[in-house]
Amino acid sequence: xxxxxxxxxxxxxxxxxxxxxxxxxxxxxxxxxxxxxxxxxxxxxxxxxxxxxxxxxxxxxxxxxxxxxxxxxxxxxxxxxxxxxxxxxxxxxxxxxxxxxxxxxxxxxxxxxxxxxxxxxxxxxxxxxxxxxxxxxxxxxxxxxxxxxxxxxxxxxxxxxxxxxxxxxxxxxxxxxxxxxxxxxxxxxxxxxxxxxxxxxxxxxxxxxxxxxxxxxxxxxxxxxxxxxxxxxxxxxxxxxxxxxxxxxxxxxxxxxx
Amino acid sequence: xxxxxxxxxxxxxxxxxxxxxxxxxxxxxxxxxxxxxxxxxxxxxxxxxxxxxxxxxxxxxxxxxxxxxxxxxxxxxxxxxxxxxxxxxxxxxxxxxxxxxxxxxxxxxxxxxxxxxxxxxxxxxxxxxxxxxxxxxxxxxxxxxxxxxxxxxxxxxxxxxxxxxxxxxxxxxxxxxxxxxxxxxxxxxxxxxxxxxxxxxxxxxxxxxxxxxxxxxxxxxxxxxxxxxxxxxxxxxxxxxxxxxxxxxxxxxxxxxxxxxxxxxxxxxxxxxxxxxxxxxxxxxxxxxxxxxxxxxxxxxx
Numbered sequence: 112x113x114x115x116x117x118x119x120x121x122x123x124x125x126x127x128x129x130x131x132x133x134x135x136x137x138x139x140x141x142x143x144x145x146x147x148x149x150x151x152x153x154x155x156x157x158x159x160x161x162x163x164x165x166x167x168x169x170x171x172x173x174x175x176x177x178x179x180x181x182x183x184x185x186x187x188x189x190x191x192x193x194x195x196x197x198x199x200x201x202x203x204x205x206x207x208x209x210x211x212x213x214x215x216x217x218x219x220x221x222x223x224x225x226x227x228x229x230x231x232x233x234x235x236x237x238x239x240x241x242x243x244x245x246x247x248x249x250x251x252x253x254x255x256x257x258x259x260x261x262x263x264x265x266x267x268x269x270x271x272x273x274x275x276x277x278x279x280x281x282x283x284x285x286x287x288x289x290x291x292x293x294x295x296x297x298x299x300x301x302x303x304x305x306x307x308x309x310x311x312x313x314x315x316x317x318x319x320x321x322x323x324x325x326x327x328x329x330x331x332x333x334x335x336x337x338x339x340x341x342x343x344x345x346x347x348x349x350x351x352x353x354x355x356x357x358x359x360x361x362x363x364x365x366x367x368x369x
Numbered sequence: 370x371x372x373x374x375x376x377x378x379x380x381x382x383x384x385x386x387x388x389x390x391x392x393x394x395x396x397x398x399x400x401x402x403x404x405x406x407x408x409x410x411x412x413x414x415x416x417x418x419x420x421x422x423x424x425x426x427x428x429x430x431x432x433x434x435x436x437x438x439x440x441x442x443x444x445x446x447x448x449x450x451x452x453x454x455x456x457x458x459x460x461x462x463x464x465x466x467x468x469x470x471x472x473x474x475x476x477x478x479x480x481x482x483x484x485x486x487x488x489x490x491x492x493x494x495x496x497x498x499x500x501x502x503x504x505x506x507x508x509x510x511x512x513x514x515x516x517x518x519x520x521x522x523x524x525x526x527x528x529x530x531x532x533x534x535x536x537x538x539x540x541x542x543x544x545x546x547x548x549x550x551x552x553x554x555x556x557x558x559x560x561x562x563x564x565x566x567x568x569x570x571x572x573x574x575x576x577x578x579x580x581x582x583x584x585x586x587x588x589x590x591x592x593x594x595x596x597x598x599x600x601x602x603x604x605x606x607x608x609x610x611x612x613x614x615x616x617x618x619x620x621x622x623x624x625x626x627x628x629x630x631x632x633x634x635x636x637x638x639x640x641x642x643x644x645x646x647x648x649x650x651x652x653x654x655x656x657x658x659x660x661x662x663x664x665x666x667x668x669x670x671x
Contacts, residue, residue: 213539229553278543
């Protein structure tokens with residue numbers, strides 16, 4: 112399946128990101144395939160999270176951060192990094208799940224409904240319908256269907272993270288960005304979340320940052336290995352893990368550094 | 370090396386010493402407060418009755434009351450609340466969420482923090498110059514309320530900023546990532562999360578304003594006032610008016626000051642009774658702050 116050519120959802124072209132004088136990403140180009148999971152792996156500080164946060168312009172809050180290059184979103188051909196594109200607009204098209212579960216201190220229902228309210232979904236019925244679907248999509252529905260009005264902070268860590276996934280899903284983003292979503296989870300929560308992510312690629316394009324190589328191997332279709340701000344190797348996950356071409360990739364996957 | 374047992378015993382001794390010293394320090398505060406309250410109650414309790422709360426000041430101590438004073442205190446507090454609270458919260462939101470961090474904003478920040486420590490009489494002098502002489506607003510409730518409003522503005526700003534800053538950054542990021550604008554993030558998430566800290570800081574600032582007398586004397590609060598402000602309710606449309614804000618006024622602490630400075634013993638009892646009322650109002654406000662903190666802490670948690 113992964114070998115067959117398929118449509119591109121986005122293209123990163125010659126991306127450079129500067130924190131002040133410091134160049135955190137040094138010219139990365141990368142295709143993001145539609146309805147596939149692309150994993151970004153690499154040791155700490157390699158720029159994988161920085162790259163992910165370019166997709167929804169989360170760097171814009173820091174004045175010292177500067178972008179160069181393009182991220183073209185297909186099929187519209189819009190450049191997400193263009194100065195003419197408002198970051199809020201970009202974020203309305205994407206969804207993001209963070210490393211640490213960060214539910215709003217509101218009810219479970221309101222957490223998922225917030226994105227819908229922002230997008231002007233004013234019909235109560237439609238909101239309820241979409242919230243239900245999102246919670247089902249993140250495999251949380253059975254846990255919370257009887258207590259949608261309870262505070263989200265009552266949920267366990269793994270449930271909170273699935274709630275955050277539901278919150279990102281409810282708005283049906285074109286691209287879902289996951290920033291080490293299971294790094295704070297126990298193995299059981301991790302495997303539930305991985306199942307959820309795997310199901311989701313039917314409906315959207317997923318980019319996931321992970322420092323867990325086994326996770327990348329288990330769920331992703333494509334893997335990009337980054338090192339010191341540069342893209343070392345990008346290929347279909349199976350090939351990447353069985354026949355890496357670059358020496359650096361071989362030694363990283365072999366566990367000699369990381 | 371020393372015996373483990375001896376080391377622990379030495380450390381434990383320090384531990385116990387501090388516990389005793391700390392307890393004594395706490396006791397000093399408590400004892401002073403209780404003596405104060407007991408003394409006030411002993412002097413003033415017999416004067417506290419309906420007549421005292423509903424009478425005008427009088428040259429005869431037995432007929433005098435605090436009607437004008439407590440009405441004045443409440444009116445001034447209302448003006449203070451309606452000016453200082455929105456201004457302070459808005460300024461704090463701007464400084465925390467909108468302002469770029471540069472030399473100018475740090476300068477503004479340092480000055481606001483310093484303003485919280487400026488003696489209250491300086492605010493009185495500023496108001497006298499600005500509102501009474503330059504703007505010609507008169508020596509009325511409105512100007513009194515504004516004066517106290519400026520006095521507590523820095524306190525409200527500092528408290529609100531603290532409250533806003535304590536909202537975890539993850540909440541902001543989550544809301545932005547969903548496509549919220551800055552104002553939507555503030556309105557839907559940051560303010561609801563920090564309302565507890567804002568309300569507490571605001572109420573404590575207000576209760577401080579209620580106890581102030583020096584700046585109000587400077588702007589011309591009356592020491593002997595027998596005229597009630599006009600009623601805020603009227604028969605014709607729009608049924609309410611703000612004429613009361615334009616009337617002359619007195620407040621509880623000034624009334625207390627006035628009575629204490631008289632030689633007769635009977636007036637001193639009046640002062641004690643009025644102080645009890647003042648302390649009661651302040652404690653009620655602080656109790657309200659505690660209640661709000663408790664309520665919202667139960668609701669908002671992360």
